Amino acid sequence: MEVVVLRLGHRPERDQRVTTHVGLLSRALGAKGMYLAGQDSGIVRSISRVVEQWGGDFFIEDKVKWRRCIEEWQKGGGKVVHLTMYGLPVRECEMAIRDAGKILVVVGAEKVPGEVYGLADWNIAVTNQPHSEIASLAVLLDRLFLGAELSADYPGAKIRIVPCGKGKQTESL
Amino acid sequence: MEVVVLRLGHRPERDQRVTTHVGLLSRALGAKGMYLAGQDSGIVRSISRVVEQWGGDFFIEDKVKWRRCIEEWQKGGGKVVHLTMYGLPVRECEMAIRDAGKILVVVGAEKVPGEVYGLADWNIAVTNQPHSEIASLAVLLDRLFLGAELSADYPGAKIRIVPCGKGKQTESL
Numbered sequence: 088m089e090v091v092v093l094r095l096g097h098r099p100e101r102d103q104r105v106t107t108h109v110g111l112l113s114r115a116l117g118a119k120g121m122y123l124a125g126q127d128s129g130i131v132r133s134i135s136r137v138v139e140q141w142g143g144d145f146f147i148e149d150k151v152k153w154r155r156c157i158e159e160w161q162k163g164g165g166k167v168v169h170l171t172m173y174g175l176p177v178r179e180c181e182m183a184i185r186d187a188g189k190i191l192v193v194v195g196a197e198k199v200p201g202e203v204y205g206l207a208d209w210n211i212a213v214t215n216q217p218h219s220e221i222a223s224l225a226v227l228l229d230r231l232f233l234g235a236e237l238s239a240d241y242p243g244a245k246i247r248i249v250p251c252g253k254g255k256q257t258e259s260l
Numbered sequence: 261m262e263v264v265v266l267r268l269g270h271r272p273e274r275d276q277r278v279t280t281h282v283g284l285l286s287r288a289l290g291a292k293g294m295y296l297a298g299q300d301s302g303i304v305r306s307i308s309r310v311v312e313q314w315g316g317d318f319f320i321e322d323k324v325k326w327r328r329c330i331e332e333w334q335k336g337g338g339k340v341v342h343l344t345m346y347g348l349p350v351r352e353c354e355m356a357i358r359d360a361g362k363i364l365v366v367v368g369a370e371k372v373p374g375e376v377y378g379l380a381d382w383n384i385a386v387t388n389q390p391h392s393e394i395a396s397l398a399v400l401l402d403r404l405f406l407g408a409e410l411s412a413d414y415p416g417a418k419i420r421i422v423p424c425g426k427g428k429q430t431e432s433l
Contacts (some may be wrong), residue, residue: 103315104278112395115387137390173421173428184357204426214288215421217310221286224404225395234351237387248346248388253377255346 090118090231091190092224093159095203097125097195108221109194110134110147116228117193117236118163120146124153143242146153157206165189169207170223171199177213181230184209192227194220261293262362263404263417268326269369270298281308281394282367283320290409291365291402291413293319297326313349315417330364330379338362342380343396344372350386354403357382365400398412 091115097106107130110121114137123130126149134147157167166187184190193203204210213223228236241247249256265286270279280303283294295365296303299322307320330340339360357363364378377383386396401409414420422429 091305099271105281106353108278108392108394111389111391116395116399140405141357141389144354153262171428173424173430175423175425176410178410195421198269199428204428210363210425212421212423214283215423216288216314218284219281219394219398221281221392221394222289222398225392225398229399229402237349237351241389248385250348250385251346252348252383253373255377257346 088185088231090228092118092121093124093151093153093156093193094121095124095193095199097123097127098196099125099127099129102196103127103130104208105129105181105196105221107133109135112144112221112225113228113246114145116225117229117232117239118228119144120148122156123147123149124151124155124156126150128151140245143243154202157193162189165191167191167193167206168209168211168227169203170195170213170220170227171195171204171210172212172215172217174210174212177211177227177230180209180211183233190231194223195219195226261358261404263401264364265291266324266326266329266364266366267294267374268297268366270296271369272298274298275369276303276308278369279303279396282397284310284403286306286396287311287316287318289398291401291404292413293321293401295324295329296320296322297329298323299323303425313418315414317355324416327375330366333364338364339381340364340366341382341384341400342366342376342381342384343379343393343400344368344383345385345388345390347383347385348382350400350403352386353382358404363404365397367397370391391395
């Protein structure tokens, strides 16, 4: 299964921290990369530094045109999932999404162009309550990968955490 | 099962959006309320407005002393889970946590006092990769409630979303 995230509506002056959370969790929960519709070299640098230090081959690309990104993904045989509080319950759709194999997950900031609802193969809600696109994406990824993402390997890492019950332990590789 | 969230290290000038995400997702994913170690009447107001509009009885309380909050929770028979990237894998601990029944989940901002690691009954990681406290909390809650939280009722709501495959549909109650 291949999942890539497309972050829409990023405003550099306001969304830097939230979009950084979206990028980091995408990497940590099994996505292959993130397209950023918008320009923000600061986020590209900070995510790239994490990859360099902590391993794996997660990619991040900014200045992406969202409509073209969605259409090319679909032309390439992939399906598009748009996360929205107005969508269908994730539990009804997650098996079908998993079966689709190649998924672009669209995650908006506050306002998402209406056209996205039409282009998406699924409009999915992780609860129909107001909450957080970071939380929705995390729950969706954990459900799609069935927890396997939580023990993934990150080849090329320079540092690794040694899980422990109390305190902090790391090792250099 | 009863889950309450304790948010540590909130800095009003910097963390307002992230802490708001923590509060909203806590409500949307089944927690009963959030204690905020710090003062921020703006967050209290905005979460309270969501509850008023969207229903349920989620509580939020700021100006909480974190050490006393943890100790009183434990005196009352509850257990404390601290989310940290240095902790034990969530998958190894989630059954035991669920069995404990009454859980305070401690979610830090950037720096968490070392003492918290010692006071917690479990120090738990949702992956040992750098990511997002919002994402970790969302995955933990979804795992503890086994998805039942996703179709919870919110009594007293004035507005409700009608889930749909395309577009946006709400109803006033």
